Amino acid sequence: WQNDSVQKKIRSAFDVFDHEQNQTVDVREIGTIIRSLGRFPTEAELHDVIAEIEEEEPAGFIRFEKFLPTMSRILMENKLRPVPEDLLLQAFEVLDQQKKGHLDPEELSRYLTQEGDPFSQEEMEEMLSAALDPEKNLIFYRDFVSMMTADEPW
Structure with missing residues (x-):
């Protein structure tokens, strides 16, 4: 059941x-x-x-x-659902003004801890631990977005 x-x-x-x-x-x-x-x-x-x-x-x-x-x-009841993938991608693309396809962690941290509904330091670290490519020290946000929006197999 x-x-x-x-x-x-x-x-x-x-x-x-x-x-x-x-x-x-x-x-x-x-x-x-x-x-x-x-x-x-x-x-x-x-x-x-x-x-x-x-x-x-x-x-x-x-x-x-x-x-x-x-x-x-x-x-x-499917409450508190994440934002749809395309909207999430758009948000990252706005930050990625050079259209590189990635953001550096300092850039993202600065934005997410100072703008709008700011992330706490803890939330920022949690997100970076999931989003950051440890070898390149970059956030390839397309991969991150598709990981975050993968459907839950209920």
């Missing part, structure tokens, strides 16, 4: 960050967990999700039993 495999995916994503194996994670890990499940919330959406599931006591932690129903609903 579909819901079962969704719950298994949520459980394994959560467990990666449940360092004490006590069914809780640090609230700051929630964005990473949600992104690892193929959803890309804005800061505002992430804030709403956290507000919905955060415990009154002790603050700063999220319990699995609270996270599971909310995250299941997000996945089943």
